[in-house]
Amino acid sequence: MTTYRVGRLVTPDDVLEGAWVQVVDQDILAYGRRSEGMPADGQRPVDLGEVTLVPGFVDIHTHGGGGSSYSTTDPEEARKVAAFHAKHGTTTTMASLVTGPLDVLASQTACLADLVKDGVIAGVHLEGPFLSAARCGAHEPTLLRDPVADDVSKVLSDVVRMVTIAPELEHGLQAIRQVVDAGAVAALGHTDATYEQMIAGADAGATVATHLFNGMRPFHHRDPGPVGAAINDERLLLEVINDGMHLDPQVVRVALAAAGVHRIALITDAMEATGMGNGRYKIGDLEVDVKDGLATLAEPPHSIAGSTLTMDVAFRNAVQAGTSLVDAARMASTTPAHAFGWYDVGAIETGRRADLVVLDDDYVVQKVMRAGAWL
Numbered sequence: 196m197t198t199y200r201v202g203r204l205v206t207p208d209d210v211l212e213g214a215w216v217q218v219v220d221q222d223i224l225a226y227g228r229r230s231e232g233m234p235a236d237g238q239r240p241v242d243l244g245e246v247t248l249v250p251g252f253v254d255i256h257t258h259g260g261g262g263s264s265y266s267t268t269d270p271e272e273a274r275k276v277a278a279f280h281a282k283h284g285t286t287t288t289m290a291s292l293v294t295g296p297l298d299v300l301a302s303q304t305a306c307l308a309d310l311v312k313d314g315v316i317a318g319v320h321l322e323g324p325f326l327s328a329a330r331c332g333a334h335e336p337t338l339l340r341d342p343v344a345d346d347v348s349k350v351l352s353d354v355v356r357m358v359t360i361a362p363e364l365e366h367g368l369q370a371i372r373q374v375v376d377a378g379a380v381a382a383l384g385h386t387d388a389t390y391e392q393m394i395a396g397a398d399a400g401a402t403v404a405t406h407l408f409n410g411m412r413p414f415h416h417r418d419p420g421p422v423g424a425a426i427n428d429e430r431l432l433l434e435v436i437n438d439g440m441h442l443d444p445q446v447v448r449v450a451l452a453a454a455g456v457h458r459i460a461l462i463t464d465a466m467e468a469t470g471m472g473n474g475r476y477k478i479g480d481l482e483v484d485v486k487d488g489l490a491t492l493a494e495p496p497h498s499i500a501g502s503t504l505t506m507d508v509a510f511r512n513a514v515q516a517g518t519s520l521v522d523a524a525r526m527a528s529t530t531p532a533h534a535f536g537w538y539d540v541g542a543i544e545t546g547r548r549a550d551l552v553v554l555d556d557d558y559v560v561q562k563v564m565r566a567g568a569w570l
Contacts, residue, residue, distance in 0.1 A: 196236050200229065201553070202245035205524045207542045215240065216248065218549040221567040225545055243553055246561060247520070250528040250542050251286025251550025252506035255357070255460060255535065256320060256406065256434055258291045258478060259467035260505070265290035265316075266479055268306045277315050279470060280463075283505035286550035286565040287532065287540050289356060290316045291464075293479035294323030294334040297349045304352050311354040314566075317537065318356030322405065325370060326385035327361040332410045333478050333492055333500035334385065342370030351377050356535060359405045361386040362396030375400035380535065383431070385410040386421050393424035397431055403534065406464055407433045407450060409441050409499070426453045432534045434462045435526075437512050438504040440489050444516050456522040460531035461509040466490055466501030511558040 196219045204214035204226060215233050216226040225234060233240065258265055261279030263272045273290065280288055290307050292300055300321060310316045323334045325342035340346060342360055347370050351358075357380040360370050371381040383396045384405025404425035408414075414422040425431050433454055437447055441464075451459060463469070468476040468485040475493060476483045482493040483500040490500045506527055513523040524542075532541025539548050553562040563570045 196224070197238070198234060198236055198240040199248075200240045200242045201248045203520075204248045204543060205250070205520045207525065207529055207544065208521065210520050214248070216543065216551070218564075218567050221548055223543060223545055223547050223549050226543060243562070245556075247554040247558070248543065249284075249510070249520070249524045249552050249554060251540065251552055251563070251565060252284045252510065252527045253287040253460075253529075253531040253537070253541050254280065254285045254463050254506050255289045255531045256291050256322070256462040257285075257288055257465045258293060258501055260465045260469035262467055262471050264467040264478075265307065266292050266295065266303055268302050270306055270310060273307055273310055274315060276467075277310070280465070280505060281563060281565060281570055282560070283507045284510070284552040284560050284563055285506045286552075286563065287317050287537065289318050289320045291320040291322050294326065294331075294338045295479060296338060297324070297346060300324070300350045301352075304350065304355060308352070308354045317535070319352075319354050320357040320359070320382075321350055321355060322359045323385070325358070325360045325364060325367070326410075327363065327387045329387040330361070330385045330410050330412065332385060332498050333481055333483070335480060342366050344369065344373060347373050351379065355379050357382055357403065359384040360396070360401070361388065362399070362401070363388040363392040368395055368399040371396055371399040371401050383421065383425070387412050388421045388424075390419050390421070390424045393421040394428060397424075397428050402430060403432045403434065405434055406436050406441070406462065408446065409436060426450065429458065431458070432530070433459050435459050436464050436502055436504060437461050437509040438488070438502050439512060441499060441502060444512070447513075448516065451518070456525045457530060459526050460534065461506065461513065461527045462531075463504040463506055463509060464502045465504055469503045469505060471503075507552070507554075507558070507560045514558055
């Protein structure tokens with residue numbers, strides 16, 4: 196049992212100034228304000244200084260980082276990705292795979308299965324191949340396909356937690372039902388759907404909109420399309436890439452005002468170049484150029500190809516744009532965790548896993564705790 200003193204602690208409802216938190220084994224036992232008293236545990240409290248303590252970040256959409264990718268059949272490469280993002284405060288992560296042949300996706304998923312069982316990652320997200328060719332972004336268009344039942348079955352497994360599907364595809368709604376029936380989350384994305392087709396996807400059981408605005412037919416005041424449907428339909432969680440490049444900060448502000456923090460999850464959509472600087476990299480089989488943090492396809496149409504974002508930066512961008520610490524923590528941790536039923540993580544609350552991120556006055560990560568252990 197260890198008690199930590201901090202400058203401030205961010206709970207789901209408040210910012211506690213002059214705070215403490217007590218950790219036993221892997222869990223949070225208690226927390227509070229020092230002015231209201233501290234528990235006597237027979238040990239001297241560990242003083243972390245005048246820092247801000249927030250819950251470990253929950254990233255439900257990331258492809259890679261630190262020079263490595265989750266689209267691999269080498270489990271050690273996948274472990275490197277998780278370790279890289281953990282240093283930036285992500286203590287719960289989903290491994291996202293880009294479009295590939297069905298047998299390759301099945302092999303990559305099988306490679307990640309042990310990491311899921313070991314708790315290194317929380318599951319696998321298949322972002323393809325059941326996407327719209329018109330909005331494929333950094334997905335190889337020749338590998339996209341209609342989600343007929345047999346093909347969906349080939350890539351589903353007990354570690355696949357989410358599948359992104361364009362609902363307007365011929366078998367799109369049927370596939371959404373199939374994914375949900377298998378116990379996974381169906382997400383709507385990389386879609387050229389009409390407003391009505393997007394709503395039909397939610398009616399079929401989809402509960403997530405993959406990176407809102409990106410990979411979707413643009414919003415128009417006479418044709419709201421998938422963006423308008425996603426914002427209006429309260430059944431949908433909205434992924435937001437808050438790097439200042441995928442979305443203008445004012446667009447994020449509009450989404451937040453329209454949907455609220457309970458429906459927005461900050462994600463990275465990070466690829467292997469994250470943390471690596473300028474140069475040429477790959478996402479799936481496609482070559483990507485990175486310059487000043489912006490990743491784009493090396494070949495026309497030079498679409499944005501994932502990001503070089505980390506969750507600590509997404510959190511910091513939200514706070515610096517005027518979002519409260521409580522709301523930023525909710526979008527970076529609590530909301531995505533609850534969307535997947537992960538109620539043991541995502542917030543600083545008694546009984547939850549001790550996943551904690553120590554931030555300095557500029558909201559830069561100083562220390563990260565996962566399951567009660569400092570990384």
